[in-house]
Amino acid sequence: MIKAGIIGGAGYTAGELIRILLNHPQVELVFVNSTSNAGNKLTDVHGGLLGETDMSFTDQLPYDKIDVLFFCTAHGDTKKFLDANDIPNHLKIIDLSTDYRHKAVGNKFIYGLPELNKEGIKQSSYVANPGCFATAIQLGLLPLAKANKLTSEIHVNAITGSTGAGVKPSATSHFSWRENNISVYKAFEHQHLTEIKQSLNQLQANFGEDINFIPVRGNFTRGIFVSTYLNYDGTIEDAQKLYKDYYKDSPFTKLSIHERISSLLPCFSRCRTHLFVFITCFKSIFLSDIIVNGASGQAVHNMNLIFGLEETVGLNLKASAF
Structure with a gap:
């Protein structure tokens, strides 16, 4: 059994990760660290886990009892933690924040x-999990980059549910603001553009065109619907x-080509991206669950690869749609 720990256990992503790990046949979840919730039951924060576990949050870090450590921390906090703490050499680390996604001198993630990087992940002990928007957008473009077919500007419009903003309430995630409303934010300058361009250049070094990305806040809870042309x-x-291929x-x-247009529902609660390709001046529409395939499920997929497990173990989840 792979023994796992989580740091930063109170957010939406952590809750989904806990759900997956508790039901993973090859994993024992040893601890979930949260200083603000230490001593409280996991179900006090993640009500969807009621009946699944009696575990409580802890402020302890028993590294010696685990094989893999997941970081579900706020952006910037993983790096601070690793700089301040002596992590055992045997420990595998999977970071779900932005801290180590960009290539830099000294970055071993x-x-x-x-x-994109399946074989490299298998050989690595440190994995920087991609962002949710970045995952959905890249999956629609990687085959073209591999074939050196990205020869023009790329236009992306993507709408995301409120869970993408995190569990902490804000003015734009509040129900009374989101309901019957959509809004654009960070147009042309979203933070995920850097990692998207980095991946495309990994496959097509000469790609230097603009990616015109318009992120939209939607009036639903979870999921991402991306249109790229x-x-x-x-x-x-x-x-x-x-x-x-x-x-x-x-x-x-x-992958579906010229088949019926689906919706977000087949993706909910699954580690799956539906990629729809339409050829009319070449347009593609692809869908992804923001919590599972864009975060927690992808993190567990990476864990499976690191430990030599079959890729889909613990991730064959049914969509919460009928």
């Missing part, structure tokens, strides 16, 4: 997008082959 020099048959060994990316 690998970017944890399995559809760009100029494409090729046929429908070329595109079909590019995408089918690229994702033939990717269990969590489901």
Whole structure:
């Protein structure tokens, strides 16, 4: 059994991660660290776990009892923690914050997008889990980058649910503001653009065009719906082959070409991205669950790869849709 610990256990992402790990057949969840909730039951914060566990949050860090440590901390806090603490060499680390996603001198974390870096993740002890928007957008573009087909500006419009803003209430995540409303934020300057460009350049070094990204706050709780369009020099048959070949060994990316348009519902609560490709001046629409495939499920997918498990173990989750 893989023994796991979590630091920063009170947020939405942590709650989903706890749910997955508690039901993972090869994992024992040893502790969930939260200084603000130490002594409280996990179910006091994550009501959806009622009946699943009697565990309590702790302010202790028993490193010697675990094999892998997940960070569900606020952006900036993982780096502060690792700089301030002596982490055992044997411990695998999977960070769900932004702290180590960008390549830099001295950064030993690998970017944890399995559809891009699967073999590297298998050999790594330190994984920087990608962002939710970044995951959804990259999955629609990686096959084109691999084929050196990104030759024009890229346009992205993406709408996200309120859980993407985190568990701490704010003016724009409040129900009375979100209901019957949508709004644009961080247009053309979203923080995920850096990691998206980094990944595309990993496959197509000469790509230097703009990515015009418009993020939108939606009046629903979870999920991301991304529409991406760009100029494409090729046929429908070329595109079909590019995408089918690229994702033939990717269990969590489901490809549909010229099939019926789906919705976010088939993705809810699953570690899955639905990728819909339409050829009309080449347009693609792809959907992803912001909490699972864009965060917690992807983190567990990375853990499975690190420890040599079958990729889908513990992640064959049914969608919460009928």
